Amino acid sequence: xxxxxxxxxxxxxxxxxxxxxxxxxxxxxxxxxxxxxxxxxxxxxxxxxxxxxxxxxxxxxxxxxxxxxxxxxxxxxxxxxxxxxxxxxxxxxxxxxxxxxxxxxxxxxxxxxxxxxxxxxxxxxxxxxxxxxxxxxxxxxxxxxxxxxxxxxxxxxxxxxxxxxxxxxxxxxxxxxxxxxxxxxxxxxxxxxxxxxxxxxxxxxxxxxxxxxxxxxxxxxxxxxxxxxxxxxxxxxxxxxxxxxxxxxxxxxxxxxxxxxxxxxxxxxxxxxxxxxxxxxxxxxxxxxxxxxxxxxxxxxxxxxxxxxxxxxxxxxxxxxxxxxxxxxxxxxxxxxxxxxxxxxxxx
Amino acid sequence: xxxxxxxxxxxxxxxxxxxxxxxxxxxxxxxxxxxxxxxxxxxxxxxxxxxxxxxxxxxxxxxxxxxxxxxxxxxxxxxxxxxxxxxxxxxxxxxxxxxxxxxxxxxxxxxxxxxxxxxxxxxxxxxxxxxxxxxxxxxxxxxxxxxxxxxxxxxxxxxxxxxxxxxxxxxxxxxxxxxxxxxxxxxxxxxxxxxxxxxxxxxxxxxxxxxxxxxxxxxxxxxxxxxxxxxxxxxxxxxxxxxxxxxxx
Numbered sequence: 001x002x003x004x005x006x007x008x009x010x011x012x013x014x015x016x017x018x019x020x021x022x023x024x025x026x027x028x029x030x031x032x033x034x035x036x037x038x039x040x041x042x043x044x045x046x047x048x049x050x051x052x053x054x055x056x057x058x059x060x061x062x063x064x065x066x067x068x069x070x071x072x073x074x075x076x077x078x079x080x081x082x083x084x085x086x087x088x089x090x091x092x093x094x095x096x097x098x099x100x101x102x103x104x105x106x107x108x109x110x111x112x113x114x115x116x117x118x119x120x121x122x123x124x125x126x127x128x129x130x131x132x133x134x135x136x137x138x139x140x141x142x143x144x145x146x147x148x149x150x151x152x153x154x155x156x157x158x159x160x161x162x163x164x165x166x167x168x169x170x171x172x173x174x175x176x177x178x179x180x181x182x183x184x185x186x187x188x189x190x191x192x193x194x195x196x197x198x199x200x201x202x203x204x205x206x207x208x209x210x211x212x213x214x215x216x217x218x219x220x221x222x223x224x225x226x227x228x229x230x231x232x233x234x235x236x237x238x239x240x241x242x243x244x245x246x247x248x249x250x251x252x253x254x255x256x257x258x259x260x261x262x263x264x265x266x267x268x269x270x271x272x273x274x275x276x277x278x279x280x281x282x283x284x285x286x287x288x289x290x291x292x293x294x295x296x297x298x299x300x301x302x303x304x305x306x307x308x309x310x311x312x313x314x315x316x317x318x319x320x321x322x323x324x325x326x327x328x329x330x331x332x333x334x335x336x337x338x339x340x341x342x343x344x345x346x347x348x
Numbered sequence: 349x350x351x352x353x354x355x356x357x358x359x360x361x362x363x364x365x366x367x368x369x370x371x372x373x374x375x376x377x378x379x380x381x382x383x384x385x386x387x388x389x390x391x392x393x394x395x396x397x398x399x400x401x402x403x404x405x406x407x408x409x410x411x412x413x414x415x416x417x418x419x420x421x422x423x424x425x426x427x428x429x430x431x432x433x434x435x436x437x438x439x440x441x442x443x444x445x446x447x448x449x450x451x452x453x454x455x456x457x458x459x460x461x462x463x464x465x466x467x468x469x470x471x472x473x474x475x476x477x478x479x480x481x482x483x484x485x486x487x488x489x490x491x492x493x494x495x496x497x498x499x500x501x502x503x504x505x506x507x508x509x510x511x512x513x514x515x516x517x518x519x520x521x522x523x524x525x526x527x528x529x530x531x532x533x534x535x536x537x538x539x540x541x542x543x544x545x546x547x548x549x550x551x552x553x554x555x556x557x558x559x560x561x562x563x564x565x566x567x568x569x570x571x572x573x574x575x576x577x578x579x580x581x582x583x584x585x586x587x588x589x590x591x592x593x594x595x596x597x
Contacts, residue, residue, distance in 0.1 A: 196461055196466065199454065199457075199458060199461075200458065202447075202449070202450060203447050203450070203458050205449075206447035206448060206449045206450060207445060207446065207447050207448070209409070209441075209445055210445040210446060210447060210505075211458075212428075212429040212430050212433070213407065213429060213433055213439055213441070213445065214433065214458060214459050214462055214505065214509065215430050215433040215434040215462045215463075215509070216430055216462065217428075217430045218430070
C-alpha cells in the first residue's frame with residue numbers, strides 16, 4: 001500500500017535537476033547570473049524551513065525571520081571569532097533549533113491556539129529586531145565580535161574548506177556548496193515527511209484531536225517539527241550572512257518573515273517544490289521591479305499575493321498538478337484507456 | 349447495594365462523583381459508573397443528557413470539575429488524552445474525527461502504528477479495513493467519503509489500536525441498513541476482547557447489541573437495567589418523548 005519515496009519519479013526529477021544545475025551551472029551560465037541564482041538558492045532553503053513546519057506540521061509561524069536572523073548572527077559572530085566557518089555552520093543550525101525547542105515548549109505545552117501562535121512568533125521576531133538594533137555600543141560584543149547595532153556586522157568570512165581557514169570558496173564553488181545544501185535539505189525533508197514521524201505530523205496537521213485520541217503526544221511532536229524548521233531557517237541565515245559578507249538587524253525584520261509566507265503561499269502550502277518556485281519567481285520579479293523607479297516592489301508583491309490567493313488559493317504547484325492530472329485523465333479517456341483518477345498527493 | 353459492595357471487584361472503568369460544569373450548567377452531575385472487564389454497555393438518553401461530555405471526561409478531553417475517573421483501577425482524572433489512550437482506551441466520537449486529507453489506509457495505519465512495528469501495522473491496518481467492509485475505499489481520501497463510510501473508517505481506527513476499553517459515540521448515525529448490521533456484528537465481535545460503551549439513539553441498533561443499559565438524563569444516571577425493562581419503563585419513555593408519551597397513553 002505504501003508508496004516508497006525511492007519509487008517517486010517527482011522526487012528523482014527534482015534531485016537530478018538540482019544535481020545538473022550544481023555541476024553544469026557554473027560552466028554554462030555567466031558568473032553574474034550564477035551569483036543571482038545563489039541568492040535564490042539561499043532563500044529557497046529559508047522557504048523550505050517554513051514550507052515544512054506549515055505545510056507538513058500545520059504550524060503557521062509569522063516569525064520565521066527570528067530563526068533566520070539568529071542563525072545569521074550566530075554564524076557571523078562565531079566565524080569571525082574562530083576564523084573558520086565549519087563549526088559556525090553547525091552552530092547556525094543548532095542554536096536556532098535549540099531556541100525553537102525552548103519557544104516551542106512554551107507555545108505547544110501552553111496549548112496556544114493557532115492565532116496566538118502567529119502573534120507570539122511575530123512578537124518574538126520584533127523583539128529580536130529591536131534588540132539587534134540596540135547593540136551599537138562597544139559593550140555589545142560576543143567573543144570579541146561587536147554586534148554593531150543597526151550597522152550590523154561587516155566582513156563576515158566566506159565559507160572555507162574545513163580545517164583550511166584560508167581556502168575560501170570562490171563564487172562558483174560557493175554556488176555549488178549552497179546548491180548541495182539545498183539538495184540535502186530537500187532530500188532530508190522528503191525522507192522525514194515520508195517517514196512515520198512525517199505521517200504523524202501530517203495527521204496532527206489534519207486533525208489534532210484525533211491524533212491525540214490515537215495516543216500521539218502532539219505537543220512533543222510539534223516542538224520537534226518546529227525545532228527542525230527553526231534549525232533550517234538558521235542555516236539559511238548563515239548562508240545569507242556569508243553570501244553577503246554582512247548582516248544587519250533587517251535579518252530579523254517582518255519583511256523577511258512576510259516574504260517567506262508569500263513564497264510558500266504562492267508556491268503552494270503542503271509542497272516543497274512550490275515554495276522553491278515561489279522564491280525564484282517572486283525574487284526575480286522583485287529584481288525586475290527594482291529597475292523601474294515608480295514601482296514599489298513590496299506593494300506589487302502584496303498585489304500579486306492577493307491575486308494568487310483569490311485565483312489560486314492552493315498555490316501554483318497544487319493547482320497545476322490537479323490540472324495536469326485532470327488533463328491526463330481526459331486524454332486517456334479520449335484514447336479509451338481505462339484507469340481511475342489518481343489522487344493528488346500533498347507532497348511533490 | 350451499599351457503597352462497599354459497589355466498590356468490590358476489578359472494574360476496567362469506575363467513576364465516582366464525576367461532575368462537569370460549564371459556568372452555571374451542569375453537564376455531568378455526580379455520576380457513579382462502573383464497567384466490568386469485557387462488558388458491553390449502552391448509554392441512552394435524550395440530546396443534552398451529558399453522554400458525550402461524560403465520554404470527554406473519560407478520555408481527558410475535558411478535566412472534570414469534581415469527582416474521579418479510575419481506569420484499570422488507576423486514577424486518570426486530569427491526565428492528558430494521549431496518556432489515557434495509551435493505557436488502552438479507544439474512542440469513536442459523535443462527529444467522525446478522522447484525518448480528512450489522507451487516505452483510508454493511512455488513517456487506519458496511523459492508528460495501528462502507535463503500538464506496532466511498521467510491518468505489523470500494515471498487516472493490522474489491512475485486516476481491520478477488510479473486517480470493517482471498507483476495503484473498496486482503501487485508497488480514497490477520507491474527506492471525500494459519505495458520513496456513514498467515515499463512521500466506519502473511524503471505527504476501523506479504533507479497532508486497529510486494539511484497546512481494552514472502547515467508547516463509541518453514536519456509531520450508527522448516518523449509516524445504511526447494511527452498514528448498521530455490519531456495525532452491530534463488529535461491536536459484538538469487539539466486545540469479546542474489550543469492554544465497550546456505546547452511546548446510541550437508534551433503538552433497533554441497541555436491541556441488536558445491548559443487554560444492560562444505562563440511561564442518562566440531565567447529566568445524571570437515571571436508570572440502569574436490562575434493555576427489555578428499559579424499553580417498558582414509562583419514566584424512560586417520558587424523558588425521551590416528553591408529553592407525547594402521556595398523550596399516546
